[in-house]
Amino acid sequence: MIPSEVKGVMVGVITSAIVLAAAFTGGTVYRSQYITSKQPASKPLSPENLAAKGRGFFFQSCAHCHGQDADGGEDAPSLLKLQISGAHIALVVQSGIKDEMPSFAKKYNEQDVSAIIAYLKTLH
């Protein structure tokens, strides 16, 4: 029969090893997930690729009101030679204009809006 003190040493060592292993494993897994979540999802696009991506979004959501050539439609103004800043364009795309233009905040994220802006800046 094992003396209680020896049995106690075994229980103590095993308990200690288990909790330390659990803490280090949990901490390492959490750390790696945290680092992964902090990394950008993809490489930033070049200006040309960004504009090309924005062109796709433009034809998908903007062209039927603002025209295929962005020169304006019946109810929407021309987007050629815009004199407003990128931040202003982003605000309009994300917030919309009451009774005139819908908000695209749910459809396009920040990077998508940047792509639309990049495309609109090429229309000079």
Add this chain to the structure above:
Amino acid sequence: MIPWDKLHGAMTHFPIALLLFSTACDLVSVALKKRPLSRELRVVSFYSLGIAALASVGAVISGIALTKGDLWGRGDFGWHHRFVWPAFGLLMALAGWRLVVRNAMSRFGLYVYLIMMVLASGLIAAAGYFGGEILLSGGGVP
């Protein structure tokens, strides 16, 4: 959003205080030898150690969450961890040992246990000191 900084600050004091208290009770009970109070102090030290061990799990979990899983680090933060991990491991080992042995320990076992308790107390006190330094130096948590 869980306020891990506040939770960790609140939870760490229980294992620190209870482990130090448990060690003090054990040392006093040894000094008092076979007086009735000695036996009662052993009971108090047993439960204090058990609660300290349980509370230390919460303190460690909140600490891991607070540091986003950074288990070592540098400066005061690194020193805090260098003392925390041995203290945590030793505390759990001592609690496990005491749970099995209770008060049926030999003289040799008692002395080894007391030395380990003093060591664990020193480690946890040092971990607490560097934890406080992190806070006082403006929160060095990454």
